[in-house]
Amino acid sequence: MGELIERLRRLGRERREWICLPLGLAVALLGRSVLPLIAGAVAVPLVRRWLAARRRKREREQREAAVIELCGTVAGDLRAGRQPGEAVAGIKDAGMGPGWPEVSAAARFGGDVPDALRKAGRQPGAEGLNGVAACWRVAVDGGAGLAAGLERVAAALGAERDQRDELDAQLTTTRSTAVMLAVLPVLALLMGAALGAAPLQVLLHTPAGLGCLVLGGLLESAGLAWTRRIVRAAVGDGPGEGKGE
The missing domain is CATH 1.10.287 (Helix Hairpins)
Known part of the structure; x- marks a missing residue:
């Protein structure tokens, strides 16, 4: 019984746009006209698009926050003496969607980490991983400090997010x-x-x-x-x- 209720709740969260139909039916009964029911049916795809846009925005913001947190975590591990591959491989769930397991596998087994980072950075909100990939490539090829580069990437991404939050408030x-x-x-x-x-x-x-x-x-x-x-x-x-x- 509990599992059935949980499924119904999950279905309700995933199909919230269908509430337009009972609302339209209720107004149609009150007004004794079929027009509100038709309007409710027309509203279903429009509300679905709006909810999908909100969900994509929320996922994008979560990935942006995950990239900033990743940079700070890996930079801290590097300054504590861990190797770059070990530091990245130790992050099991970075909150950046389906592209992250490939990055973790590349770091764990000696693969092309920058290429995996760039692929994961194609997801909306994870574009900051392209900067991480560039820092990784420079650190490997030129011997520059990866921790300092990651901290600069995190600072730049954080500043951009703060500006966007200020704009949203305005x-x-x-x-x-x-x-x-x-x-x-x-x-x-x-x-x-x-x-x-x-x-x-x-x-x-x-x-x-x-x-x-x-x-x-x-x-x-x-x-x-x-x-x-x-x-x-x-x-x-x-x-x-x-x-x-």
Whole structure:
């Protein structure tokens, strides 16, 4: 029974976009119209794309943090007297996705570690591994200090992340505006229903209401698209260009 509940919970987390259907059905029953159900069905792929974008952003941020932590950990091990291959091979789960086992294997068995690092660095958020690969190559070929190079890479990646976090904080007002644009129509419907105006009946069963619904939907979409464009332009001009949402 516990395993079944856990599976249901995992399925709910992985398929959260399907909640649009019961919500649309509930509104359709309240308004006695099939239009909300159709809107709920149309919203499913849109919400799925939004959730997927959020998941990719979260994974990218986790990999960025993992690369910074990796640089600090390996640099500390090197200064403690461990060999580079031994220090990297000792990191079992670096949080950088499926490309890391190849790096660990190359370090453990004497393979081409820089090449494995560059391959792992192709994942979104793990681009800092290209700098680690360059430091590794220079340290092996030229005898430069790998620990110092890794510390500089970690400092540069940390500074870039801090700048991006500061930009995100500055964009909070713009994102809040987008949330308000999405929530205001729902609040207006709730207020109308509380006043006994039957807004769903007017919107879904009268020509004027349908016209207002279409026009409001177009204006809502235009407002959200414009706000999203402002955010993307700001992110594109800031640090980490090309890594926007």
